[in-house]
Amino acid sequence: MNPIDERLKQLAREAQRHPPKTPQRRLALAKLLSAIQQSRKLTRPYQGQFQGFYEDIYDEAKQRLFCHICEKIDDYDPNREVLQWVNFLLKQRFFIEASRTILPTTPKGIDPKKVSRLTLDDLDRKTCNELNPQLNPSLSQDVLQCLESDPEGVFKGTYTSDNPAANFQFLAIKLLSGYSWKEISEELGIKISTLSSFYQRCLTKFAPKFREYLS
Template identity: 35%
Template structure:
């Protein structure tokens, strides 16, 4: 059963339909209709369906509200007065919300995937030195936000180097080439060829130095990140 607000909204929608598109009278009726929808908080709150976007919910919701206003103004003539206005509005609002959410997902997920790739680009430290099967299980269970958080923790540990073990581990005769420098370069997805050219050192020497010490540090890294 429609309440008083529903009846007011229907009256405004029908009033807008009675005036030609683009007319001042229609615009006034539409403005009043939208104002009443907002004032009485009649828009639904759709489930976002992706925990990695929870912190962006209000941004997505606000943009979807703007899009539903546009939809109402452009499509008021197809509103069927046999149905409550908000049943019609919320039906399409859910679609607009999903459209905005999907756009945010498409913008953010590649960056998250890139972050995950950068975790894996520290050779043999896949998923913090997990075996491949364990990494796949981790990848299935972990949310994208958790993967990003893990990547940030790993980078912070290597940068801060609280026990000075990463910066004090150097290539023999080259104190400027530290394990810390190489690890951060690999986290930034820098190719071995570029690292080799930067330090004027052959790739096999750098890779051997990095891998050997990575195995030595793996337990330390896992313990620090637990």
């Protein structure tokens, strides 16, 4: 067994030795999670899929994994390597759960694995159709200007969760500026799944409006 695996196993056993919710167990768990992160051996499943959303899904999956480790450390079998245990959970359970949370629904006919979140840098390098050929309209620099001007106030006036701050104009401009769903969710206090679903519906709803403005 290599030193990393041995260290992780020692920390897991140390956490198991202490009763739940005790300071000793919390300390051991904190050290265990830190060591897992520092090992740089956490798997990154399904790379190349979920373009533009992958990092959000991966961060959510890691949070769920770490919460599970803290709550279910007694389920760990010391006969297994810790990384084998956590990587199995991350790939087979928590990444899948996180992807369903962040991409619960997409408009009919759109493959969520091929949807990209655009940034201003992307728009400088590629045309809109190259980035998101399935979305009509694709977000572009012209669309960004359209969003900001919002001649009829429809983008700002369309919002979710009874929160005027969570409007389509705000979300679209944030995403174009490179913010992640996680960052936007924390700023608004609204779940990622709610915001993502609302945003996808708005893309379809406002497609005719974008074509009208940009024609």
